[in-house]
Amino acid sequence: MSAHEETVVHHDIGESPEGAERLIAKPAAPEAKAGLQLRHFVFVALLVLAFVLPAFTKNFVVFQLTQTMVYAIAIVGLNLLTGFNGQFSLGHSAFYAVGAYTAAILMEQAGLSYVWTLPVAGIICFILGFLFGLPALRLEGVYLALATFALAAATPQILKLSPLEHWTGGVQGIVITKPDAPFGLPLNQDQWLYYFTLIVGLILYLAARNLVTSRTGRALMAIRDNPIAARSMGVNTSLYKASAFGLSAFYTGVAGALGAIIVQFVAPDSFTLTLSIGFLVGLVVGGVGWLPGALFGGAFLLFVPNIAENVSKGLSGAVYGLLLIAIIYVMPSGLAGFLQLIVSKVRGK
Amino acid sequence: MSSGSGDGVPLLEVRDVAVRFDGIVALDGVSFKLPKGQILGLIGPNGAGKTTMFNCLSRLYTPTSGDVLFEGKSILGRPAYEMAAIGIGRTFQNVALFSRLTVRENVLIGGHSHTTSNFFGDSLRLPSARRTEAQLEKTANELMDYLHLGDVADRPVAGLPFGTQKRVELARALAASPKLLLLDEPAGGLNHDEVHELGRLVKQIRDDRDVTVLLVEHHMGLVMSISENVVALNFGKKIAEGAPDVVRKDPELIRAYLGGEAA
Ligand SMILES: Nc1ncnc2c1ncn2[C@@H]1O[C@H](COP(=O)(O)OP(=O)(O)OP(=O)(O)O)[C@@H](O)[C@H]1O
Ligand SMILES: [Mg+2]
Numbered sequence: 086m087s088a089h090e091e092t093v094v095h096h097d098i099g100e101s102p103e104g105a106e107r108l109i110a111k112p113a114a115p116e117a118k119a120g121l122q123l124r125h126f127v128f129v130a131l132l133v134l135a136f137v138l139p140a141f142t143k144n145f146v147v148f149q150l151t152q153t154m155v156y157a158i159a160i161v162g163l164n165l166l167t168g169f170n171g172q173f174s175l176g177h178s179a180f181y182a183v184g185a186y187t188a189a190i191l192m193e194q195a196g197l198s199y200v201w202t203l204p205v206a207g208i209i210c211f212i213l214g215f216l217f218g219l220p221a222l223r224l225e226g227v228y229l230a231l232a233t234f235a236l237a238a239a240t241p242q243i244l245k246l247s248p249l250e251h252w253t254g255g256v257q258g259i260v261i262t263k264p265d266a267p268f269g270l271p272l273n274q275d276q277w278l279y280y281f282t283l284i285v286g287l288i289l290y291l292a293a294r295n296l297v298t299s300r301t302g303r304a305l306m307a308i309r310d311n312p313i314a315a316r317s318m319g320v321n322t323s324l325y326k327a328s329a330f331g332l333s334a335f336y337t338g339v340a341g342a343l344g345a346i347i348v349q350f351v352a353p354d355s356f357t358l359t360l361s362i363g364f365l366v367g368l369v370v371g372g373v374g375w376l377p378g379a380l381f382g383g384a385f386l387l388f389v390p391n392i393a394e395n396v397s398k399g400l401s402g403a404v405y406g407l408l409l410i411a412i413i414y415v416m417p418s419g420l421a422g423f424l425q426l427i428v429s430k431v432r433g434k
Numbered sequence: 435m436s437s438g439s440g441d442g443v444p445l446l447e448v449r450d451v452a453v454r455f456d457g458i459v460a461l462d463g464v465s466f467k468l469p470k471g472q473i474l475g476l477i478g479p480n481g482a483g484k485t486t487m488f489n490c491l492s493r494l495y496t497p498t499s500g501d502v503l504f505e506g507k508s509i510l511g512r513p514a515y516e517m518a519a520i521g522i523g524r525t526f527q528n529v530a531l532f533s534r535l536t537v538r539e540n541v542l543i544g545g546h547s548h549t550t551s552n553f554f555g556d557s558l559r560l561p562s563a564r565r566t567e568a569q570l571e572k573t574a575n576e577l578m579d580y581l582h583l584g585d586v587a588d589r590p591v592a593g594l595p596f597g598t599q600k601r602v603e604l605a606r607a608l609a610a611s612p613k614l615l616l617l618d619e620p621a622g623g624l625n626h627d628e629v630h631e632l633g634r635l636v637k638q639i640r641d642d643r644d645v646t647v648l649l650v651e652h653h654m655g656l657v658m659s660i661s662e663n664v665v666a667l668n669f670g671k672k673i674a675e676g677a678p679d680v681v682r683k684d685p686e687l688i689r690a691y692l693g694g695e696a697a
Contacts, residue, residue: 295557296556299551299557300542310532310533310534311530314526315532316515317492317515318518319518319548
């Protein structure tokens with residue numbers, strides 16, 4: 086609004102300036118009208134599958150599926166920010182960490198039920214995200230990436246600080262007691278946490294889907310596509326961008342809390358920059374700007390490093406890199422673009 | 435000078451507006467009034483300062499000096515995002531659509547300033563959010579009909595022909611029911627028949643929708659045929675003002691255009 090911003094608004098007022106757009110999948114991906122029937126069918130089928138799955142799988146697999154969903158929630162959060170609002174973040178490991186520690190401290194020191202730690206973690210992260218989003222308003226593209234990078238880099242060290250050790254447990258971290266299934270449900274702990282995560286994830290997914298097809302969601306996308314035109318249409322871009330940061334952090338914080346509960350443990354070194362990059366990779370392979378892709382992204386984040394490890398212990402990083410390149414090569418706009426291609430091929434015949 | 439049906443305060447008054455970008459004087463003490471209900475043509479050679487004037491009126495630029503009054507009140511203390519709500523709508527010279535969104539979504543965003551909702555209500559599809567959505571949909575459908583965009587409603591705007599994109603911009607601007615509509619070269623890229631059709635449309639919009647129009651255009655035939663008054667700029671200065679027939683013959687304007695072409 087001030088002199089600084091004015092000079093940015095030169096002639097090519099018509100063009101959208103961001104570098105974000107090259108990454109973003111083509112128009113709103115497979116959300117097209119015609120695909121409505123198919124999409125709903127697939128959604129219901131996946132849901133039914135998700136509900137019966139624990140009955141047929143080993144506990145460890147149930148745990149892995151739960152972890153996948155947890156990552157997916159964080160990736161949905163990142164997608165709301167990056168895919169729909171065009172803001173980059175390498176700092177989401179920080180919000181995930183705050184969520185995780187909030188759950189751990191509230192459960193182990195304040196004796197709060199794990200269920201209530203989720204909204205608390207979400208709200209704390211919303212506030213932090215919003216506050217971080219305010220100064221970040223002045224930053225675009227790579228500069229924003231750098232600022233969020235700093236956030237991610239600082240987090241593990243802050244968690245290790247001795248003045249905070251009383252709450253955070255310092256380098257040791259905090260061990261969490263695993264909750265039992267309530268109401269005498271015939272489920273073991275892993276199974277219960279699986280269903281619990283599934284329900285939370287489902288609610289958050291549906292809320293995100295509602296949002297991106299609403300007035301608010303369109304305002305976010307308008308800012309992504311053309312911030313100047315968005316302002317001229319009456320969108321308070323600063324408020325929406327900071328709120329998008331808050332909301333994104335909310336999702337990631339809830340994911341962090343869930344992650345802490347299912348892993349039964351938090352420690353500073355689980356929340357490094359690597360985790361942030363993992364979210365970003367998950368976002369890209371799932372499809373930037375396409376919400377269901379988060380599940381694929383979450384699975385990628387969890388399983389691909391293991392696969393790489395199995396192929397070659399010494400060169401797991403290189404194998405991971407090759408797998409990633411292969412996936413990006415086959416599906417340049419992630420699973421979203423890939424499915425869109427298949428659907429249009431099938432329809433074309 | 436300015437005739438018009440003015441009952442007291444003009445809808446828009448530009449007072450001695452100057453805009454300087456380090457070194458360049460883009461606008462140099464320009465004043466004019468636009469009475470409610472008029473179509474005012476703003477003309478001048480390339481680089482004359484027309485778009486800069488528009489950017490001042492939509493608060494994307496802040497004038498170095500001078501004032502802009504809308505309905506008698508200065509807008510300079512308000513942020514750009516409030517302009518749509520107070521009744522100033524616009525289109526852009528190079529088309530500034532939300533390229534990855536559909537025609538419908540673009541027009542829906544046009545109604546943003548006239549509706550309310552928040553993250554919470556929209557995430558949960560609360561009844562208030564549903565009402566807002568229904569209201570926006572109704573306006574968008576009506577405007578897409580009005581501007582013959584029904585066939586492309588669910589297509590992403592990026593792939594559409596330039597002329598169609600311009601109509602989408604117009605629909606998007608009208609979705610906020612502006613009192614003042616700023617059109618920056620709406621005829622750019624249109625053929626002869628389309629320009630004629632556009633002229634008819636602009637007049638029709640003014641009459642049907644009670645919109646006052648400020649029109650920047652290089653297509654003289656169009657400006658002269660639909661404007662009640664014309665303001666001419668050159669190198670940031672106002673060089674002529676008045677009825678089209680008078681301004682058309684203004685020697686300084688003729689010189690400005692010839693000079694511009696010779697350069
Ligand atoms: N943000 C800016 N920074 C520097 N110079 C600018 C800026 N905006 C406009 N100018 C300059 O101000 C002058 C007026 O430009 P403006 O775009 O208003 O002209 P115009 O009358 O719209 O021209 P055209 O008919 O070509 O669209 C030009 O010299 C232009 O280069
Ligand atoms: Mg111009």
